Every structure is written in structure tokens, then in C-alpha cells.
Amino acid sequence: MDRIKIIGGQKLNGTIPISGAKNAALPLMIASLLTPDRLTLKNVPNLADVNLLARILRNHGVDLAVDGKRTGPAQHIGETFHLSARDIVDTVAPYEMVSRMRASFWVLGPLLARCGQAKVSLPGGCAIGTRPVDLHLTGLKELGAEIEIENGYVIAKAKGGSLRGGRVTFPKVSVGATHNVLLAAALARGETVIENAAREPEIGDVAECLVKMGVKIDGIGTSTLTIQGANQLEGAVHSVLADRIETGTFAMAVAATGGDVTLEGARPELLKTALDSLAEAGVEITPTNSGIRVVRNGHGIDPVSVETQPFPGFPTDLQAQFMALMTRAKGTSVIRETIFENRFMHVQELARLGADIQLHGDIATIKGVKGLTGAPVMATDLRASVSLVIAALMAEGETMINRVYHLDRGFEQLEQKLSRCGAQIERITG
């Protein structure tokens, strides 16, 4: 099993190219199930989750060709995927695959819309809470799905053979349920209205792609989406939007170590709340023509308290990274996690490096310490893992991070991007 070794204490200086967003690339790939024509996606990040989803989609009959396959150590990021689902050959998404990744559950809506039936295993994903799928299922029922759960599988059939438009009012904001219903509504007969839809930019990106495929959607970027389903969708060409979580992660890494880094291709408007929190901590954030410049030189880290919220609030996917930064602040900060009930697995690992963090329910109180010291730690989930990378970059001496397969799910060329900016980071394989 691979590990990552980091010798902390180096400032980061240089340029980091930002990859396409995992959380947009996955539902965009799934959108290919909606059309027999070719969907071309550019700027797809090379990640374990993307590769696993490619296997799941191939199993359903999607033909996937990749342009620009790398030869040797890649300097460039992003690939072009051509996905063609001429015929859906299997409407079952098996446990072995779906249990390893949350987003794979989102094939349910499109399969149901295209084929009138689907059998999809209950999903897995990061172990950050119970993560039910009730909102996905009630949403699809509003579009005419009949649903049973048997032996860990959701078995769904469209009443009368095809879905029809409906009104879905989510009692709670859910990214995944919004994706699932939006994708299904694209091929449902008539109009669907989704109220209290998640507004995360990745949903807007999928909606923009669906529009290119022939769906009429009003309210993109707002919490009310009105979708006119089409009988048949066309192919399209779409570029995956920049990863705001990767952007925020590197910005926090630079804030942590000090230095001067340009995040090339970053879109500051996609993570305004997080960048504002960094500015409050004393980090200089400057939008440039091609991205964002992040600078911290001389100025220490001021303590800043945050609370996670759905977009446009502070993202839960940046909570662990921000906590790592706050471990070295000049005072005490408070972080409240309101989205997932068990997303504090990084706390005990950060403590191994010398962090002083008290947990009470959904609130973590972080007292900034004078210094962290390297130690062996274990990655527990994707964003928790990268918070350990940030802490290790600040720590004195060597940190060995075990179970880095979590990182490979969501960070393209992490070690290369950091080491080119001066970090002492190395993957130890096997």
C-alpha cells in the first residue's frame, strides 16, 4: 500500500495548475447514459474515482475512449473523454463497484429515465456520516418511479415504462439528490421543478452540459430548477469546471507554509467564503487574469472561526484543511461542521502531530500551537487525508501518511504539484 513521506518546513513558491473538479466530472460522465450520441468531456482529472466510474459505465454499455493518454510522467493535467452509450446493455450497478464511491449511485436517475428500470446498490463513499439516500428516492418517486429496497439494492421501475415531470421539494439541501433528480428529469416527459435544489457550482456545470444536450433548464445556479425534459438528448462537448476544493486546499497549504503561489485556472468566485476566511486569517488573495495568487510572507496566521454550510457557505469539503491551518494560528478558533455528523476523523491524527483540538458534538475548538512535529499518521477519508498533508508541510521533521489511496480518489498529481513548488514530498510505493 502506498504511503506519502513529507519533510515539513519548506515554503511553497511557484505555480500550481488546477484540475477539473472530481465532483463535476463524475455526474458529467454519468450524463452520458442519457443519450445514444457521443458526449465529449474535456479537462477530466485522472483520479481513482473517475477510473472506477469509467468501469461502472462500461458495465452499463458505455463506450469510453480517452484522448491524450499520457506517456511517461505527465506535465499536463486533464484528459478528454468521449463517452457513447448507444445501447444500455445492463441496468444493474453492482455492490462491488457502487459501495466504493458515492457518486456512482447517481446512475439511478439516468438509467431509470432512459430504460424505465434500474437496480443500483446502496452507495458507499467517504465514511463521514450515515449518508442516507431517502431524498434521492422520494425525488425520483415524484417523477413516477416505483421503488423497493431489497438485499441492499434499490430496485426502481418507471410507472408506465417512462418517467414524467413532477414537482420535487427537498426538505434539506442535498447535492447528490439534486444531481440524481436533475439527470432523471432531463429525459422525463414534461416539466420538472426542483425546489430547495443544491446550488453547488458542480450542479450548475452539469445543468449547462444538459442544456448543450438539448434540455431546457431555467434557474441554473439558483435553488429552484425548472427542467423541460426532452424525448431524446443529443451529444455535446463540455469542459469540466475547475476544482474549487482542490483550489481551496492548495490555497490553505500556501497559507500554512507561507510563500507565494499562483493557482492557475482557479475560479475565485467558486469559493468566495473560503477565500474570505483565508484573507481574514491574514493571507493575501489576489485574483489574476488566469487564476488566483496566494501569498503569506512574514504575517502569522490569525485565528478564524467558520461553520460549514451548503454553497455558497463555507464548504464541508474544506473543513479539515482549514482546521489543519488553524492548528498553527496565533489564538483559538472554532469550527462547526453542520453537514456531516462524523466528519472529524482528522482530529485525532492532527493531534499526533501536536495539534491542540477539543471536540464537543459538531464543534471543534482549536488552540493554535507554536509548532507541529512530524509523526506517522493514517489517512481516514479524502479531505481528512489532505489536511494531514497540509499539517505535515508545516511540521518539523518527517511525517509518514499511510493509506493514501484516499488521496488518489480526489487529488490529481498531488505530490508533483506540491514538490514543483518546493515541498519535500515523496510517494513510497508498495
Ligand SMILES: CC(=O)N[C@H]1[C@@H](OP(=O)(O)OP(=O)(O)OC[C@H]2O[C@@H](n3ccc(=O)[nH]c3=O)[C@H](O)[C@@H]2O)O[C@H](CO)[C@@H](O)[C@@H]1O
Ligand atoms: C461526489 C460528491 O459530489 N460528493 C459531495 C456531495 O456528497 P453528497 O451528495 O453525498 O452530499 P449531500 O449534499 O447529499 O449531503 C448533505 C447532507 O444531506 C444528508 N442527506 C443526503 C441525501 C439524502 O437522501 N438524505 C440525507 O439526509 C447527508 O447525510 C448530509 O448530512 O456533497 C457533499 C456536501 O457538499 C460533499 O461533501 C461531497 O464531497
Ligand SMILES: C=C(OP(=O)(O)O)C(=O)O
Ligand atoms: C466526500 C467526498 O466524496 P464522496 O461524496 O464521494 O464520499 C468528497 O469529495 O470530499
